[in-house]
Amino acid sequence: MNEYLRFSLLFGLVLYFAFLFLMLKKNNLALKYTLLWLLTGIVMVISVIFPNIIAVPLRHIGIVEWTNGIFALLLLFLIIICISITSIVSKLNDRNRKLTQKCAIYEKRIRELEKAVFQQENEDA
Numbered sequence: 001m002n003e004y005l006r007f008s009l010l011f012g013l014v015l016y017f018a019f020l021f022l023m024l025k026k027n028n029l030a031l032k033y034t035l036l037w038l039l040t041g042i043v044m045v046i047s048v049i050f051p052n053i054i055a056v057p058l059r060h061i062g063i064v065e066w067t068n069g070i071f072a073l074l075l076l077f078l079i080i081i082c083i084s085i086t087s088i089v090s091k092l093n094d095r096n097r098k099l100t101q102k103c104a105i106y107e108k109r110i111r112e113l114e115k116a117v118f119q120q121e122n123e124d125a
Contacts (some may be wrong), residue, residue: 009048016041036084040077047073 020037023029029037047054051066058069 006048010045013041013045013048016044033085033088036077036081040074040081043073043077 020029020034020041024031024034047070054069054073055066058066063069063072
């Protein structure tokens, strides 16, 4: 890997981490959901600083060019992140549905209680 490419990638990773921590600071991202993004960034930093760490195992599985291996690795991380986000959204959707159902039940009970109180007041009057 030539030095210009390595410097450009490191600069991009610095911007990546700065953006990630800025999002955390503004509370746009929860810390527990950011761990995969941090792990992905750490793997990218390691692969840029020590490209042979990634190149040797990639050759053993049949990937000759390390750049193709990096793209495959990044694609794998993005798929993992997408699956985890899908899981999170599914759980939140289920919780939202249950909360809406509880809200409707409470609203019905409040209407029934208001009706009972109104009838009680009419009988007393």
